[in-house]
Amino acid sequence: MPYKPLPRHSLGFFPTPLVPLPRLTERLGGPALFMKRDDLTGLGLGGNKTRKLEFLVGEALAQGCDTLVTGGAAQSNHCRQTAAAAAACGLACHLVLGGAAPAVPEGNLLLDQLFGAVIHWTGEFRKGEKIPEIAESLRSAGRKPYVVPYGGSNTTGAVGFVEAVRELTAQLTQVGEAITHIVFASSSGGTHAGLMVGRRLFGLESELVGIGIDKGASGDVPFAEHIVQLANATAERLGVRDRFSAAELILHEEYLGDGYGVVGELERRAIGLVARTEGILLDPVYTGRAMGGLIDLIERGELTRGHAVLFWHTGGTPALFPYARDLISS
């Protein structure tokens, strides 16, 4: 179905590969497993935010902005990809990060600095709470900031994942696979909401199975409700009629462990298993937890040999290095 086109600025390499995971499939003895490699989007070591940023940066450039402002945790993949996008487009970048400056920057933070981003440390605020303040001070200094919301998750960013479904459906026809479930890490909601809208628009039949990785990621509204609201707003923005309800949303929130970014046995095992069976790296915060959830769903018999599951690898691998101590089991 056609929908209103939005400005888009090319930042990544698409389509990302869709690959089978034969050795992991055999090891787990459940459904046939496939992976969509959005860790290979190509922008500053890749990840799912590249898809959102193509539309967010498209809008920023259309509005004549000269600076991108966003925020997140110190090891934010979203902030790192935003910093890379800004550099690639000749824009300035200001990042509002939770925590305090470490003695030596590692992982994503090192990359933020290599991409030339200006970093503002905000202590306990790790969800971009201080973005408006920084944007205001940039405006008073005569800059034209474009605010990229936390996780890139507004209707503009979500369109990146509507388009991702167009990309996937074309690949699935070529491969001739009937995927019954798509499993992915869900945190600020843009990925999930965009996939929901795209699924309807492009007639994808696979169930979308979000694995929550952060508690109360959206503040006051329950996370599932936040995703549905964003999906509806995105559909409206695109001028399509479809609307969604919480009843059709699948979101597992039982894999939060000891909280955001805390690596436990679930993540350690999933990361080790995928690395050793397939030679593919997951990340400690998002995809490690989501894959741990998928493995649990298989081991509990909820996903079986009769199913075919696509795991959407959303990136995050630069965060492996600062997590070295937590990843090597003693």
Ligand SMILES: *Cc1c(COP(=O)(O)O)cnc(C)c1O
């Ligand atoms: C941001 C991120 C997610 C979650 O995507 P949302 O659209 O914020 O829900 C998943 N995995 C990785 C690696 C991410 O950086």
